[in-house]
Amino acid sequence: MNHFDYVAGQLHAEGVSLADIAAKVGTPFYCYATATLTRHYTVFADALKTAGLDATICFALKSNPNIAVVRTLANLGAGADVVSEGELRQALAAGVPADRIVFSGVGKTKRELEFAVAKGIMQINVESEPELELLSQVAAERGVRMPIALRVNPDVDAGTHAKITTGKKENKFGIEWTRAHEVYRKARDLPGVEVVAIACHIGSQLTEVEPFREAFLRVRDLVAILRADGFDIRRLDLGGGLGVPYDTEIPPHPDAYAAAIKDTLGDLGCRIVLEPGRLLVANAGMLVSRVTYVKEGSTRTFVIVDAAMNDLMRPALYEAYHSIQPVTEPAPGAPIIPVDVVGPVCETGDTFAKQRPLPPVKAGDLVAFGTAGAYGAAMSSTYNSRPLVPEVLVNGNQFAVIRARPTYEEMLALESLPDWL
Ligand code: LLP
DSSP, X not given: OOSEEEETTEEEETTEEHHHHHHHHOSSEEEEEHHHHHHHHHHHHHHHHHTTOXXXXXXXXXXXXXXXXXXXXXXXXXXXXXXXXXXXXXXXXXXXXXXXXXXXXXXXXXXXHHHHHHHTOSEEEEOSHHHHHHHHHHHHHTTOOEEEEEEEEXXXXXXXXXXXXXXSTTSSOSEEGGGHHHHHHHHHTOTTEEEEXXXXXXXXXXXXXXXXXXXXXXXXXXXXXXXXXXXXXXXXXXXXXXXXXXXXXXXXXXXXXXXXXXXXXXXXXXXXXXXXXXXXXXXXXXXXXXXXXXXXXXXXXXXXXXXXXXXXXXXXXXXXXXXXXXXXXXXXXXXXXXXXXXXXSSSTTOEEEEEEEEOOOOTTOEEEESSOTTTTGGGOOOGGGOOOOOEEEEETTEEEEEEOOOOHHHHHHTOOOOTTX
């Protein structure tokens, strides 16, 4: 569910007309609805509570790291899951307490580990033996024992897109399931780390509960093995990954997900940490764009918009579906014609939708791409020297620009000519 609806023939985010925002900030822009962020967080948190789980929800910043979005979720009680020093700085700037931040990722650098240790975050999820050794050394030098989880790779097929599957042994993530015990033993002997948890994340945009359940049962087995060997496993970080409806898919309700956690791990007396990203923010965001031209080809009609693959990369990268709707409500009975919706970037891949049935649109009209709050702005780039698009947060009848559109002068100022030119 989201809070983007037609009011008096104009698409609104809560109480604000998207056309009014477009008039003030220009296009394209991302627009987020506070009410949807709040609703999704609340539904998720309530599901965990109803299942009787003692859980910390660490929002995966990678899906939408804007500090105003993170602050909105932090105000509701969210912690943060970060994967870089940049995200850690954003989480702290948004006001997430350090003791509610977990740090994941396969390639944390020494500098990043030092920064995380210095900030005293809740936990670092270690993904390899070399990282374990480096972290221990970094923490020991500061005279601390850093609380850690080992991220284990349970070798479970998440049944999602190949590019976002992370829990198979051929994926680069985590420590192989079969070696986990041995690496935990190694961790126990290192001076700078304290083993407190197991972490596991099998993929993103999962639309079935079963792969989660399978992975959780493996985590359960590992808890038993480690406890029998004297480890004090107090937390289980189960990652993120619960899917959202982009098109016709019906992902499990958070209640079913919470029940799977409860059934498989609920009796272990562990605090549960979750890292949802997409679930909290995807449907809270739209990308609003203006039609630049409508070009009639001999075999198809191209609707050329001013947003491009650099602004919303998911269709080009994963062939992902995003809904597209005119910001002005189509007249009842308007003809629906299949069109290709494309951006201006010089690649055929810069296509948002092929043969998408849409009511007629013309140059100057606004269109809105749905379910764009997760991995939209977060993955944008300046390809074709296009400025990053602004982000706007709506709350009731008010809105604010929460990331400004850089000027061309600011973009050019980052570059310089060497003195030999
Ligand atoms: N935790 C870890 C360790 C992760 O790797 C991820 C996502 C998450 C949590 C959050 O997963 P979520 O709840 O959002 O599914 N760019 C892709 C998605 C990449 C996901 C990467 N890891 C997309 O646009 O679909």
